Amino acid sequence: MLEKFRVENCPDYVYYIQNFLTVEEENLLLKSVYNVPQTKWTQLSRRRLQNWGGVPHHNGMIPEAIPQWLQTWIEKVAGFQVFSHLPNHVLINEYKPNEGIMPHLDGPLYSSTIATINLGSHTVLNFYKSEKRDKIAFSLFLEARSLLIQQGDMYENYLHGIDERSEDVIDNSMVNVHNNDLISQSLKRGTRVSLTIRHVQKISKIKIKLGR
Numbered sequence: 001m002l003e004k005f006r007v008e009n010c011p012d013y014v015y016y017i018q019n020f021l022t023v024e025e026e027n028l029l030l031k032s033v034y035n036v037p038q039t040k041w042t043q044l045s046r047r048r049l050q051n052w053g054g055v056p057h058h059n060g061m062i063p064e065a066i067p068q069w070l071q072t073w074i075e076k077v078a079g080f081q082v083f084s085h086l087p088n089h090v091l092i093n094e095y096k097p098n099e100g101i102m103p104h105l106d107g108p109l110y111s112s113t114i115a116t117i118n119l120g121s122h123t124v125l126n127f128y129k130s131e132k133r134d135k136i137a138f139s140l141f142l143e144a145r146s147l148l149i150q151q152g153d154m155y156e157n158y159l160h161g162i163d164e165r166s167e168d169v170i171d172n173s174m175v176n177v178h179n180n181d182l183i184s185q186s187l188k189r190g191t192r193v194s195l196t197i198r199h200v201q202k203i204s205k206i207k208i209k210l211g212r
Ligand SMILES: O=C(O)CCC(=O)C(=O)O
Pocket: 091, 093, 101, 106, 116, 125, 160, 194, 196
């Protein structure tokens, strides 16, 4: 089912689905993201984030209920049958222009399939061979309303990061760009919201009793 979305010229496996969401769905989802209490946001120096499902921890994540507006999207993405377990965690990141994320690996807290819903603005996700952080191996051009699925070698062995810039020049290092009209175009970034949907492997048995 996903085969026609497979991205070539990069390690196994990457799937990229343009217009996975309609504009209406994008607006509704953004509305839900911005409708949460301010205390749900964690402000970092170069982005802010919301953790849903619990905070992953090497001793085990203490599970928290995921709201229906997110669960709906978890189930839509799981419909592609790429996950061996139903995802139990969503990390929402918000990047303003000139914000990004340093090259990193997501590590063993998560199972090795990850889905990203992209909202609000394009960005460019860069990949690095673990031993060579200084040189970009290849990149993906992520458009608003798209879905990215990564698995296996791609997830386990390549660092990923987003440069802190206000615009991106599209070039041939972006392995999922097939429209030659885009090459050399300079695109201004807006505010991007990404939803990273994953399965956290280790769950704590401790149940938090809610007061009452
Ligand atoms: O915003 C993105 O697409 C990347 C987020 C990310 O790499 C992370 O939170 O670990």
